[in-house]
Amino acid sequence: MTTSKGRSFNYEAMFLLSQSVAADLGGAVEHxxxxxxxxxxxxxxxRKWDERRLAYEIDKQKRGTYILAYFSCDPVKVSxxxxxxxxxxxxxxxxxxxxxxxxxxxxxxxxxxxxxxxEAALRRARATEPAAVATAEPAPAEPSEE
Numbered sequence: 001m002t003t004s005k006g007r008s009f010n011y012e013a014m015f016l017l018s019q020s021v022a023a024d025l026g027g028a029v030e031h032x033x034x035x036x037x038x039x040x041x042x043x044x045x046x047r048k049w050d051e052r053r054l055a056y057e058i059d060k061q062k063r064g065t066y067i068l069a070y071f072s073c074d075p076v077k078v079s080x081x082x083x084x085x086x087x088x089x090x091x092x093x094x095x096x097x098x099x100x101x102x103x104x105x106x107x108x109x110x111x112x113x114x115x116x117x118x119e120a121a122l123r124r125a126r127a128t129e130p131a132a133v134a135t136a137e138p139a140p141a142e143p144s145e146e
Contacts, residue, residue: 007074007075008042008072008073008074009072009073009074009075009098009100010044010070010071010072010098010099010100010102010104010107011041011070011071011072011073011078011096011097011098011099012068012069012070012096012097012098012099012102013036013068013069013070013071013081013094013095013096013097014049014066014067014068014069014094014095014096015032015066015067015068015069015085015091015093015094016058016064016065016066016091016092016093016094017064017065017066017067017090017091017092018059018061018063018064018065018090018092019051019061019063019064019065021065021090021091022051022064022065023123023127024120024123024124025048025065025116025119025120025123026117026120026121026123026124028065028067028090029046029067029113029116029117029120031088031090032046032067032069032091033046035081035084035085035088036069036071036073036081038080038084039073039077039078039080039081039084040073040074040077041071041072041073041074041077041081042071042072042073043069043070043071044070044071044072044104044107044108044111045069045070045107045108045109045110045111045112045113046067046068046069046070046111046112046113046116047067047068047110047111047112047113047115047116048065048066048067048068048112048115048116048119049066049067049068050065050066051063051064051065051066052064052066058092058093059092061092064092067116068110070099070102070107070110072104075098078096081096082094082096
């Protein structure tokens with residue numbers, strides 16, 4: 001039996017986040033990156049895959065946001081990534097698969113980290129916008145002429 005210790009393989013991970021966690025998309029992405037980096041893995045690409053209604057409720061959640069990530073990692077450390085995902089209260093579900101059919105270039109072509117950052121900034125701006133509108137003074141009512 002040969003051991004693959006010290007050798008890295010490429011993996012694809014699909015993370016399912018609740019809508020409340022995805023509201024702070026920037027924080028959720030940083031949380032996912034920290035889980036991947038904590039195990040010594042190297043992030044190759046990450047992007048938002050989709051937001052959709054779930055087939056069945058998970059932890060009372062009816063909708064979810066899927067984040068797709070590609071990373072390179074020692075096979076021994078993959079179980080640490082899975083364990084950290086299972087312990088995280090921000091992640092509803094995780095699926096990690098080894099991807100031998102994709103080259104690193106193909107994975108990098110699927111990278112959408114810049115789009116994730118842009119969407120996170122837009123969501124942050126939208127979240128602070130109603131607070132600014134609520135604190136604005138209402139316009140004085142014009143007297144009606146009868």
